[in-house]
Amino acid sequence: MDKKEKLQLSEIDICDLFITPALQASHWDPMTQIRREVTLTPGPVIVRGNVSSRNKSKKKFADYVLSWQPSLPVAIIEAKSNGFAISHGLQQALEYAGILKLPCAFSSNGDGFASHDKTAPSGSDIEIELALEQFPTPEELWRRYRTFHDIKPGEIALVEQPYHREANGKDPRYYQVDAINLSVEAIAKGQKRVLLVMATGTGKTYTTFQIIWRVWKAGTAKRILFLADRNILVDQTLVNDFAPFGASMTKVKNRKIDPAYEIHLGLYQALTGPFESDKIFKSVSRDFFDLIVIDECHRGSAAEDSAWREVLDYFSGAIHLGMTATPMETGYVSNVNYFGAPVYKYSLKQGIEDGFLAPYKVIRIDIDRDLEGWTPPPGMLDDLGNAVEEREYNQKDMDRILILNKRTTLVAERVMQLLRATDPMAKTIIFCEDIDHAERMRKAIVNAAGDLARDNSKYVMRITGDSVEGKAELDRFIDPEEPYPVIATTSQLLSTGVDTKTCKLIVLDRTINSMTMFKQIIGRGSRIDEDNNKYFYTIMDFKKATELFRDPDFDGEPVVIYEPGPDDDPVPPDPDPEPGDEGDGGEGPENPPGVTKIRISGVDARIIAERVEYIGPDGNLITESYREFARKQITSEYASLDDFIRKWQASDRKRAIIDELEEYGIVLSNLAEEVGRDFGDFDLLCHIAYGQPPLTRRERADQVRKRNYFGKYGDKARAVLSALLDKYADEGIATIEEAKVLRLRPFTEIGTPLEIINGAFGGKQNYERALRELEDEIYQQAAGE
Template identity: 35%
Template sequence: MHLSESDTRAKHIDPKLKESGWEEFVIREHYFTDGRKLLGGKRGQRLFADYLLRYKNTNLAIIEAKKLGKHPTDGLQQAIRYADKLKVKFIFATNGEKIYQFDMRTGTGDYIDSFPTPEVLFQESVDNLTSLKKQLLGVPFYLVGDKQPRYYQEIAVNKAIEAIADDKKRVLLTLATGTGKTFIAFQIAHKLLTVKWNLDQADRRPKILFLADRNILADQAINTFNDPYEKDLVKIDGSEVRARNGIVPTNAFIFFAIYQAISEKENIDGYFRQYPKDFFDLIIIDECHRGSANEVGSWREILDYFGSAVHLGLTATPKRDDNVDTYNYFKKPVYEYSLKDGINDGYLSPYKVKKVRTNIDSYIYTDADKVLEGAVEDRRVYRKRDFNRVIIIPKQIELVAQAILDNINPMDKSIVFCVDQPHALNMRDAINKFKKVSDPNYCVRITSDEGKPGRDLLELFQNNDRDIPVILTSSQMLTTGVDARNVRNIIIVREIESMVEFKQIVGRGTRLFEGKDFFTIIDFSEEATDHFYDPDWDGLPEGETGEGGTRTGGNTGGGGGGNTGGGEEPPPRPPRPPKIVIELSNGRKLKVLDIETRYIDESGKPLTTLQFLEKLIGFIPDLYQSEDDLRKLWSKPETREELLIKLAESGIDEEQLDILKKIFEAENSDIFDVLLHISYECSLITRSQRAKHVKDDNDFFEVFSNLKARDFLRFILERYETDGIKELKRERLSSLIELNNLGTTKEASTVFGSAQNLIDAFYKLQENLYAV
């Protein structure tokens, strides 16, 4: 008797699971990824396990099921990959008759008679299973509505909880930007508060401090924690302390603060010293790489003071030379989830890069130019990295502003990362000078100098139901933690030396949003996006840190951390010499020389156009064998339509073809040229260029002695220029005759000599059109 896999599950596997007590603790066909984001709102293949064994809110094992008669371990290799992602320690492979148990820790397996019971498997799966750990793992996530945790969020929470239950004092979680670190922190706090975990094992809820380096990060965290802990939380800042007559708040369980608001200032002890050293049980440090963990770092004095508390660090950046202090302090992360994982699982957005080169990427002073401020150095070559840091050339800023507007859709939300706050101001003014949208808040600067009005505009930018503001200019304020899901363009107009900061900036575009298939990084710098080609671009921390490694000082984020006064910008540096301001001579014409589109995968690997599209579409169907073959198919209305139907049947429909045009800035091109570009990397030309080539071909038109025939063929070309290939369909011919006032089809046939001549001319026109 031959049973299908579903029959095998129902008649053989399910009864065995029930016998071992799993009936209430098994999830069948457990999908645990969303599938990579593809064009047109489509998704790649989702990963799923045939069975997930889950007990006490903890994933324990997966079962790989095969139909009766197949070898039980036939799908074991795939199951190992899934088990590694889910961080479960056991795999069971079965064909309903035999059960093979594989241990991920030892890499060995053997046949067993029956599935272990839930309690036995739970005890074998959790290391050092104490009563506290069992309690903590048993607390379900606090979820509102139909929201469900992603698999990696659940793993991160449980790994942190287990480390805390094992009395680890320093715990680190490394997860890519946009993957929900604040949600993870909330769930950890919720579990600890629910079981009344605390350091002195008293009958009380713990005191938890959430420490950030920017008000916007602290406020976003408060919004996450508000439900259900609105009455149990408080923010420690100057206004709160003043309202309490100089006394810090103590009547809460969850406290929020930015380092700068509670740390020591000139001759004033920090607010944190008003608390007893053992007041807090847990301190959560958000974006912990930014404050620096070295002895003089901005949050180190606070952590040293509350040394008895558990310190939980959250960061988006794997170990690098510029954040080694963080890893020296916290040691190896208990869990990592990379950008590559996020994109491949479908939780983060893919991207492409546009590198812009102009004819003023360097500057040497000449007598024809005018020095408005400062003192220019004779014969010095000022390079891109000097622009707006050492020397300001207003016309260069305006050129960049015009190029930005030329390379984005007018209403696509975009963030421009500038050298400093004055540069962000100049860039805002230049963009507003050339913009086509009249709204006064189309482009705004968001820096600490803007104060509350700036924060209000940032909230409007983050509001996905609002179109305005569209473009933000900033320097450091928006590099971390700003949750704006609909950002379509990350625009870099300064150098970025730090890989840590570069990751944070790229992360501003990775969040998903409906209708957002990818985002674009537009790079005007000298080498910022070269970070993609660093072997460690999407690397994970290697081994235990703390032995060896080079300390790099306090400011680890390329401008982050430190005592910033408002917690929004980097610490003040020693005063620099006044910037030079240059007015270029009227004879100097500035222009964009080249815009190179680079396709880079999430690991930093350069991709061909075809490889990039395969990432965005999922595959490219093999429907033509060569450039000539495609040209031949496209030149005839019937075979062109057949090809379009086959593309649609393969999943690349009209909507996706339109998106492809947008990806390559080819809205005015024929889809034929886009397909040529994708498949054979041919240069893109417009429909107007194609039509002009035919219009200029006198030999083609001289075949037709009747001038009305020539005019009609030129009319078809004009319709093609305007409306594209739909005007070239065979069934459109009669409508085109009517629109051109040639009379009836019979009358048009007379103009061409015969009906067959008319049809032949219509086809010959298209053959010439695609011969270019």
């Protein structure tokens, strides 16, 4: 093939005709070692108002991922058409190699390969160009990977152990691959304490399963204990992610550890207790378990004075793998002191930027009694006839010390106002100060919900550690297929570990001092659930808790501020300790010790301020409408109205421009919600971006008819063009550009598509020319606008 012909080939052609054959010639197996068109990240979801869309322009998409075996990617290749230089795609390949922790990246235009090798010996070139036939073999790139990751000969067998392939062929996400491989490599190197930090919703349990599977199959760990502190965490794991272990797995129950099984899932509470007879973990030898996985290890299991630390100390010779979304570094406990630095971290911010986690919008609501404070008049009595201490009560006192019933009613009514305006059946969690507050909030929501609660008594449930009825509904609340319960009021039970992937609204009517607890709570909404059309969630904040988003520690590095010495006195726990010590509850008592609550019914409360904030491009919260977001995106692509009109008029297919804008997260149907459904795409864009007065599609169609434009066509062609104009007026420009439009009514009454194209217009070329002229007529005056 000569150069001129090669220049005409598409990027896909270059891959098919040159790159893939070159790989196969170098002994790469196309079935097991070559993956093409791999989506590494789908691109972030943008939310403004009550609508969302993906910014596909930020999608990370690798043309080739080369793997030694499916669980071990070793290199990236970025392909370009032949009009580009060989190395044109190398920077992009390096970015993708970076997130996969790979030493080698390649770029090709079909003439050869540009190579970047981080393992090149000192004094050698890091980047070189190779002929097509010189591409490295799988063995060579696997050698470079081992060099880059410092994998010794004795570690190879474990590192090469494949992960479990899903029956549906689903592959782990890139960060899960990183977390699995780096953990397995650490274990292969003999590391006994391993910490993984992964944001809620990123698949920590699935990642854990794959790590356990590989070390178990390789024989490195023959008996494994998965430790959690809540029944639901164990039960979810047993039937979901860990199901492939099958008959080799059991849940520790009946107060015994059964040596007939190899994979044990257990609650701390089932293994130990305050009396020696409770400590069933001592019924097996200290070397019984080879690997212990500590789920949600931020909740104090590794703390020096924890009641559960004795379990880990007893099996101290085993590998301890800690999993958490929120590494705790406080005056009371340090994960890093126990486990060492995390082998891998994947934050909430990164998950949102990649598009794997749902972004949030924040509705901050200020109530007068919270902000301005409230001082009872002299001699005031509460609802029980007791004297009320004459002092100023502020936001932190609300529902902890002072109960203003009208404030509770106000919060409930505002929550229901939002749900009625969006989706009354949206799964909602309301976090309250304690169990008593959660029960009062449940009652207030029932009254505010009216018919919704009357039609189904489980529309709202209190799900707290002390409520047998509420906990019985927990599985249904988190089941996407179950509509009820819709709203859960809670204190702490739902703050961590519970997979509530369809949760669309989190209400904070709780004072939160702990960054760890805050991250866990907001993590309840962080999962994207495309099957149920959940791409973002709303945080409604009545207690200024979301100010923690602005704290540098929110997505920053954990800092060790306490390193216990051998002679240190015990350090008291933090003022806002983590939940979970009661296994299935974790809720505090109805009234904190030594506190008598003051209940008052007659004091009014009102909302004095609200504001809505969204995640901006830099990850910080901003106040911006969807309209303003769209304006910025359009004008960044088309600097002026004239630029936009020229591109619009020159485009053979207007749909191409619309698709291009959708790549940046601008969805025309969302803009139509802002401006009006009767306006065409062109008018919507010009109005939003450049302030032009819009015309409706019907108005543009009527102007075309007034100009008697159809006079030059025959009867049949006029009938077709007139019908196309009606279709435009009803549905928009994209509809009439679709090839299938001639298969719809009223065209079927005129003839078949072939009869229309050939009989009315004399061929496809003439039909397309007539359609283009019709579009020019529709937008004729645009050139002068």
